[in-house]
Amino acid sequence: MRIVDVNEFYAPAGGGVRTYIDRKMSILSEMGHELIVVAPGRADAVEERPGGGRIHYVKAPVLPFDANYGLFWDAAPITGLLDAIDPDVVECCSPWRPAWIVGDWQGRAVKSFFMHNDNVAAYPQRWFESVASPGRIEDAFAWYSRYMGRFLAKYDTVLTNGPALQKRLGARGVRIDAAMPLGIERQYFSPAFRDPALRRALLAQCDLPEDSLLLLGLGRHHPEKRWPMVIDAVERAGARIPVGMVQIGIGGDSKRMEKRIAGSPHIRLFRPVYDRERLARIMASCDALIHGSEAEPFGLVASEAMASGLPLIVPDTGGCAEVADPRSSERYTARSAESCAAAITRLYARDRPMLRRAAEVAATKVRSDREHAAELITYYEALVAAKRASARVA
Secondary structure, eight states, X not given: OEEEEEOTTOOTTOOHHHHHHHXXXXXXXXXXXXXXXXXXXXXXXXXXXTTSOEEEEEEOOEETTEEEEEOOOOSHHHHHHHHHHOOXXXXXXXXXXXXXXXXXXXXXXXXXXXXXXXXHHHTHHHHTTTTXXXXXXXXXXXXXXXXXXXXXXTSSEEEESSHHHHHHHHHTTOOOOEEOOOOXXXXXXOGGGOOHHXXXXXXXXXXXXXXXXXXXXXXXXOGGGOHHHHHHHHHHHHTTSOEEEEEEOOSTTHHHHHHHHTTOTTEEEEOOOOOHHHHHHHHHHSSXXXXXXXXXXXXXXXXXXXXXXXXXXXXXXXXXXXXXXXXXXXXXXXXXXXHHHHHHHHHHHSOHHHHHHHHHHHHTTOOBHHXXXXXXXXXXXXXHHHHHHHHHHO
């Protein structure tokens, strides 16, 4: 099967989308399928991948506030590539210009719109939360759901990357045909990588003794991640129990983050760790992952932490809540530092050996990226067969 992904969010220096697509391209090649990405670039170019698959960069203007990414506008270069490649399936995930370009293309392929995020939760819900209730904000932005409905009608199927997004969008009346939960590279994460010496060293950097609770915060410094709320919660809990946090990340809010924790004795910021083995050791050596974003569509970082044998402290809505195992996790009311602090305190009070065993059992159940790819291919094969059968009858 040949799949083309018209992806406005793919960039050489990109983050999660690039990682997901590169890994998916490799897995599909091993399965005997081909994934070709059409992405915006500074110039027209083709990048062949040694393991199979390729990237077609189409010259496009850069995103005004992030030059790492581009914006598709002209349809002809994209539809010309689709005509030439003649895929079995064409995917799209951008709700802007690409959604219409792919939706209006008249090729024989199955057209699949793959939802990877919730723009209403990520932006308006956060921008206006101090002046309106979530329900009022939802009502005010109902036009966006109606807008999506117009281009989604042009697609053969509409997918999400997990049940959280399926529930959230479905509740707004957005058409969703199936959820295809993502997976992680399981081989990189394991409780076996736990290093007591590393844990002691991290606690020492937080100026805490060995019997303290060591939390890990992992993610970019962006308002959507709600790190200030998490920091407030850790400091509140710290008034009652010995707890510290190491936060690994970088982003537009890094300066504000540094200013926020200045003088905090038990919270430390670290630059991103790109070495997978080193990150896996750090992750497995902490006591729990703490996460603040209720807008997270799937929760890959939560899945990686679970595969490392970590308990979770996560909001009660969103992708992280969906993947969290209740026997080894604590949930709190989203956006509430007070509720989050109470969840930290509850986790600290639990029986450590029992909690560790529950977390290690949960680690064995984390979905892999290969399982995701296999389920997606099976789903697409059925759609392709049905569409071709229908074309023969017509």
